[in-house]
Amino acid sequence: MARKTVALLSVIPLLGVSFTEARNFVPVVINTWPFTEATSTAWQALEQGKASLDAVEEGCERCEQLQCDGTVGFGGSPDEDGQTTLDAMIMNGTSMEVGAVCDLQDVKEAVLTARLVMQHTHHSMLAGLAAANFAVQMGLTPANLTTDASSRLHADWSGRPTSASPTSGRM
Ligand SMILES: *[C@@H]1O[C@H](CO)[C@@H](O)[C@H](O)[C@H]1NC(C)=O
Ligand SMILES: *[C@@H]1O[C@H](CO)[C@@H](O)[C@H](O)[C@H]1NC(C)=O
Numbered sequence: 725m726a727r728k729t730v731a732l733l734s735v736i737p738l739l740g741v742s743f744t745e746a747r748n749f750v751p752v753v754i755n756t757w758p759f760t761e762a763t764s765t766a767w768q769a770l771e772q773g774k775a776s777l778d779a780v781e782e783g784c785e786r787c788e789q790l791q792c793d794g795t796v797g798f799g800g801s802p803d804e805d806g807q808t809t810l811d812a813m814i815m816n817g818t819s820m821e822v823g824a825v826c827d828l829q830d831v832k833e834a835v836l837t838a839r840l841v842m843q844h845t846h847h848s849m850l851a852g853l854a855a856a857n858f859a860v861q862m863g864l865t866p867a868n869l870t871t872d873a874s875s876r877l878h879a880d881w882s883g884r885p886t887s888a889s890p891t892s893g894r895m
Pocket of ligand 2: 868869870871872875
């Protein structure tokens, strides 16, 4: 993702889940990344009879908590300022409604915020400070997304003037 800070901020695990609601469908969870705990979490949600959208959200949340691949969730790929910022998008495959956040700072729950954007605003995407302010208005707690590991990544990169960003090559 090309941004002025030239950094990949987070990978969104793309999960597709079929409808458990309809008996004639066989439920399927598809994950484009090898994050099997996310897939299992989504599957468990379906087994509990939850809606497909809940399954997608819970699967993605699991990856946010696990910091899958070091690129999802807090402490992921820091930008040139050493900040971790998050992107997430979610879609209701029945209504085609979409909610998304990008450049979300200081809030860990990116996919939940994306879902809240879909359900509680007329926007399809909120970015940056607007996304963070919205998340806090919706009751989410501000958090520090920087970890010792992401600080080290940034510090290592800072000493290498030829690198484009702390996550050079993955922009
Ligand atoms: C998805 O959209 C459909 C059609 O509008 C709606 O009936 C359903 O409740 C939505 N799913 C969720 C989990 O909000
Ligand atoms: C966030 O956490 C990092 C790593 O533990 C720490 O270095 C930094 O001071 C913290 N930032 C704030 C604003 O608390």
